[in-house]
Amino acid sequence: MGTIEIIEKKKNGEELTYNELKYIVEGYVRGDIPDYQMSAFLMSVFFAGMTKKETADMTKVMAESGDKLDLSEIKGIKVDKHSTGGIGDKTSLIVGPIAAACGLKIAKMSGRGLGYTGGTIDKLESIPGFRTDIDRSEFIKNVKDVGLSIIGQTDSLCPADKKIYSLRDVTATVNSIPLIASSIMSKKLIDGSDRILLDVKCGNGAFMKTLDEARMLAEEMVDIGENIGKHTVAMITDMNKPLGRNIGNSLEVIEALDVLDGKGPKDLKELCLTMAANMIVLGKKADSMDIAMIMAEGAIDDGSAKRKFAEMVKAQGGDQTYVYDTTKFKLSDKVIKVTSPDSGFIVSTNAEEIGRASVMLGAGREKKDSVIDPGAGIIMKKSFGEKVEKGEIIAEVYSSGIEKCQNAEVMLQKAIKIGAEKPAPCKLIYERIEHIR
Amino acid sequence: MGTIEIIEKKKNGEELTYNELKYIVEGYVRGDIPDYQMSAFLMSVFFAGMTKKETADMTKVMAESGDKLDLSEIKGIKVDKHSTGGIGDKTSLIVGPIAAACGLKIAKMSGRGLGYTGGTIDKLESIPGFRTDIDRSEFIKNVKDVGLSIIGQTDSLCPADKKIYSLRDVTATVNSIPLIASSIMSKKLIDGSDRILLDVKCGNGAFMKTLDEARMLAEEMVDIGENIGKHTVAMITDMNKPLGRNIGNSLEVIEALDVLDGKGPKDLKELCLTMAANMIVLGKKADSMDIAMIMAEGAIDDGSAKRKFAEMVKAQGGDQTYVYDTTKFKLSDKVIKVTSPDSGFIVSTNAEEIGRASVMLGAGREKKDSVIDPGAGIIMKKSFGEKVEKGEIIAEVYSSGIEKCQNAEVMLQKAIKIGAEKPAPCKLIYERIEHIR
Numbered sequence: 001m002g003t004i005e006i007i008e009k010k011k012n013g014e015e016l017t018y019n020e021l022k023y024i025v026e027g028y029v030r031g032d033i034p035d036y037q038m039s040a041f042l043m044s045v046f047f048a049g050m051t052k053k054e055t056a057d058m059t060k061v062m063a064e065s066g067d068k069l070d071l072s073e074i075k076g077i078k079v080d081k082h083s084t085g086g087i088g089d090k091t092s093l094i095v096g097p098i099a100a101a102c103g104l105k106i107a108k109m110s111g112r113g114l115g116y117t118g119g120t121i122d123k124l125e126s127i128p129g130f131r132t133d134i135d136r137s138e139f140i141k142n143v144k145d146v147g148l149s150i151i152g153q154t155d156s157l158c159p160a161d162k163k164i165y166s167l168r169d170v171t172a173t174v175n176s177i178p179l180i181a182s183s184i185m186s187k188k189l190i191d192g193s194d195r196i197l198l199d200v201k202c203g204n205g206a207f208m209k210t211l212d213e214a215r216m217l218a219e220e221m222v223d224i225g226e227n228i229g230k231h232t233v234a235m236i237t238d239m240n241k242p243l244g245r246n247i248g249n250s251l252e253v254i255e256a257l258d259v260l261d262g263k264g265p266k267d268l269k270e271l272c273l274t275m276a277a278n279m280i281v282l283g284k285k286a287d288s289m290d291i292a293m294i295m296a297e298g299a300i301d302d303g304s305a306k307r308k309f310a311e312m313v314k315a316q317g318g319d320q321t322y323v324y325d326t327t328k329f330k331l332s333d334k335v336i337k338v339t340s341p342d343s344g345f346i347v348s349t350n351a352e353e354i355g356r357a358s359v360m361l362g363a364g365r366e367k368k369d370s371v372i373d374p375g376a377g378i379i380m381k382k383s384f385g386e387k388v389e390k391g392e393i394i395a396e397v398y399s400s401g402i403e404k405c406q407n408a409e410v411m412l413q414k415a416i417k418i419g420a421e422k423p424a425p426c427k428l429i430y431e432r433i434e435h436i437r
Numbered sequence: 438m439g440t441i442e443i444i445e446k447k448k449n450g451e452e453l454t455y456n457e458l459k460y461i462v463e464g465y466v467r468g469d470i471p472d473y474q475m476s477a478f479l480m481s482v483f484f485a486g487m488t489k490k491e492t493a494d495m496t497k498v499m500a501e502s503g504d505k506l507d508l509s510e511i512k513g514i515k516v517d518k519h520s521t522g523g524i525g526d527k528t529s530l531i532v533g534p535i536a537a538a539c540g541l542k543i544a545k546m547s548g549r550g551l552g553y554t555g556g557t558i559d560k561l562e563s564i565p566g567f568r569t570d571i572d573r574s575e576f577i578k579n580v581k582d583v584g585l586s587i588i589g590q591t592d593s594l595c596p597a598d599k600k601i602y603s604l605r606d607v608t609a610t611v612n613s614i615p616l617i618a619s620s621i622m623s624k625k626l627i628d629g630s631d632r633i634l635l636d637v638k639c640g641n642g643a644f645m646k647t648l649d650e651a652r653m654l655a656e657e658m659v660d661i662g663e664n665i666g667k668h669t670v671a672m673i674t675d676m677n678k679p680l681g682r683n684i685g686n687s688l689e690v691i692e693a694l695d696v697l698d699g700k701g702p703k704d705l706k707e708l709c710l711t712m713a714a715n716m717i718v719l720g721k722k723a724d725s726m727d728i729a730m731i732m733a734e735g736a737i738d739d740g741s742a743k744r745k746f747a748e749m750v751k752a753q754g755g756d757q758t759y760v761y762d763t764t765k766f767k768l769s770d771k772v773i774k775v776t777s778p779d780s781g782f783i784v785s786t787n788a789e790e791i792g793r794a795s796v797m798l799g800a801g802r803e804k805k806d807s808v809i810d811p812g813a814g815i816i817m818k819k820s821f822g823e824k825v826e827k828g829e830i831i832a833e834v835y836s837s838g839i840e841k842c843q844n845a846e847v848m849l850q851k852a853i854k855i856g857a858e859k860p861a862p863c864k865l866i867y868e869r870i871e872h873i874r
Contacts, residue, residue, distance in 0.1 A: 007609035011483065036472035040608035043480035046448065171477035173446035 071192030116355030130318035205351020248377015508629030553792030567755030642788020745851015
């Protein structure tokens with residue numbers, strides 16, 4: 001067995017064995033297989049695909065490349081939630097506290113933003129003092145005491161995914177369903193969770209542009225989940241427009257707190273309640289979705305979800321006063337109000353372009369070592385389907401530099417289309433995929 | 438324009454522009470584009486293919502990466518001959534002298550062996566003293582004086598092809614028709630020739646396993662040739678068995694000299710005469726193939742072709758006495774005679790496996806820096822379609838080590854199949870492709 005033979009086999013559409021995938025992944029992590037062979041392999045996977053067995057094996061060998069997080073000290077069913085990434089997706093900040101308030105123990109590792117999508121860790125760090133790099137014992141203690149802790153991924157977990165993802169990013173091999181599925185699920189395999197809720201984003205602001213693609217990815221991941229013994233539910237949700245109205249780190253924490261206060265945009269609130277209810281059922285804190293939904297709504301109405309958020313902030317060193325007074329968050333000082341060029345309705349919003357505009361403003365990373373401006377971002381004053389008058393403000397952009405604001409204004413004018421007729425409403429949740437056992 | 442965007446575009450099946458191909462190839466030669474991006478690009482070309490325009494543009498940008506060989510001092514139409522590579526393919530050693538004896542000026546740059554196929558330069562270097570690294574002025578002087586000179590490719594010609602070929606070799610991206618076509622034709626574009634005869638090998642010992650593939654490659658290269666203003670004829674010839682009986686460097690020179698003596702295997706002689714006749718017509722030394730065929734046969738019969746070979750050897754510092762007494766070539770001292778396990782007919786010969794056996798014996802290179810043993814190789818005592826008795830010698834293998842001979846014996850026993858019935862004869866020449874202008 002050699003690297004060239006394995007690439008050749010994949011190229012010819014044959015199924016690779018567990019040992020062949022292990023040879024490639026382990027050899028690459030060790031540095032024995034060079035980048036140029038791995039990138040040829042990844043491109044052949046993009047074209048030739050992988051069978052379900054190969055994707056499951058790929059997930060396993062990636063997971064085996066590093067440590068495992070042991071959460072056995074935490075009693076009960078641990079439910080994890082993962083989103084494939086979208087614009088304005090601050091659901092983890094809302095769903096986590098609701099689920100914890102309903103009795104679940106949420107021990108979550110999250111990523112940083114890369115490309116045009118944001119990351120939960122960056123968002124939390126916009127709360128002064130909030131530490132996302134606490135060690136394992138403190139993490140577990142917080143989950144036990146508070147019911148909720150969110151930390152960053154450590155380097156020792158899944159080094160294969162880290163190294164392969166970096167290479168995919170620069171070799172045009174990101175949008176491969178087996179590679180995305182194995183990347184996400186390899187981290188789920190070792191994060192100590194028992195059950196998984198996946199939020200597969202679908203639309204112009206997601207990796208998966210069509211429902212068919214999103215369904216393929218969702219099915220693939222649900223299959224892997226069952227294959228590795230973790231019951232997995234996937235929801236396919238809309239990303240043809242940003243989720244909620246705020247995009248940017250401080251801005252998204254503010255909006256998440258609005259929802260926990262019972263306010264905030266309807267789409268964001270509805271999605272978060274549905275996801276929290278799914279987690280409550282997965283974690284066996286309710287027998288039916290109806291009951292779970294009532295529990296989730298109750299956790300907002302009685303303020304317990306918000307208190308969980310505040311307790312997590314305190315336990316991780318963050319300034320709790322920001323939670324109760326969101327005017328304390330400093331937004332960037334340069335602002336441009338983007339106005340509508342016409343009267344009519346917002347008939348399309350290119351979420352990917354809006355995401356790119358937010359990165360340009362400083363809310364995300366253009367490169368891995370870019371520094372984030374927590375106060376930068378976009379407030380969508382008008383959203384998909386809404387009526388606007390010519391000259392009316394449709395968005396506000398915040399940045400440290402006026403030029404960046406000007407560039408973002410141009411990008412937003414292109415990304416948001418105004419039409420004469422009100423468009424048909426967009427679905428929020430397309431499908432829910434669960435394999436009944 | 439950026440590298441990732443260009444890979445993405447090719448991956449999505451779009452046609453790249455001349456400037457995009459130039460960006461990729463030049464950037465790679467300069468070292469600005471890393472191997473891992475180039476290999477992802479090459480794999481995407483393997484899968485997505487290239488249009489005729491892209492392949493022609495790729496050929497041009499590769500040719501533009503280095504120097505051009507100026508042969509304008511040599512009068513007359515310069516005809517070049519190129520084989521895509523096979524086992525026992527010593528045609529250049531025979532066709533060159535015949536064509537030169539018929540009045541053509543043959544200024545040929547050849548390659549070394551790599552993988553399971555041999556190289557003309559390695560074969561010539563088995564003649565003691567023969568120098569293949571003479572400089573341009575000596576090369577041109579020899580062509581003028583003798584009518585024939587064969588030298589190795591210099592590094593300054595087509596550095597892009599050199600660098601890209603090395604990468605393809607280790608990333609399983611060799612067998613791509615546009616990449617093979619542009620690699621071969623980029624060198625033809627700058628080698629000073631006016632017209633080109635291509636020998637596209639087809640069969641189990643060639644890159645192109647089927648006639649359809651061989652035809653696609655041939656058509657592609659003929660198109661490029663016409664596109665770059667060099668009239669090009671392609672012959673598709675058989676490589677389901679080694680050409681002639683001898684495989685190995687000294688062994689192939691001996692067999693080539695046999696043919697120039699009017700002896701040697703029928704298939705090899707017939708192919709060489711047909712190819713020489715095509716070159717004579719391309720070089721306008723005859724009006725018809727019939728007349729050219731008579732001229733080529735005459736050059737063997739009257740000894741003038743052999744004299745050309747001897748003159749070339751002398752001009753390039755080689756020991757001419759070897760040409761007239763081939764028993765002077767020392768074969769390797771370890772020999773095993775491979776015998777037939779059954780009585781019957783040779784019904785199939787896996788030429789690629791036989792080629793690999795010869796490399797293992799020391800006749801070729803397993804890696805780029807492997808040292809060749811000029812005396813190593815294989816004599817096929819029996820060939821495809823011939824009758825054999827059980828225990829009769831079907832091949833002899835020569836090497837410096839007895840273990841290598843034993844390994845080669847095992848490989849040959851697998852590669853050569855004996856059956857009860859005489860197989861249908863195999864065609865020598867499948868097709869001739871020429872675009873009438």
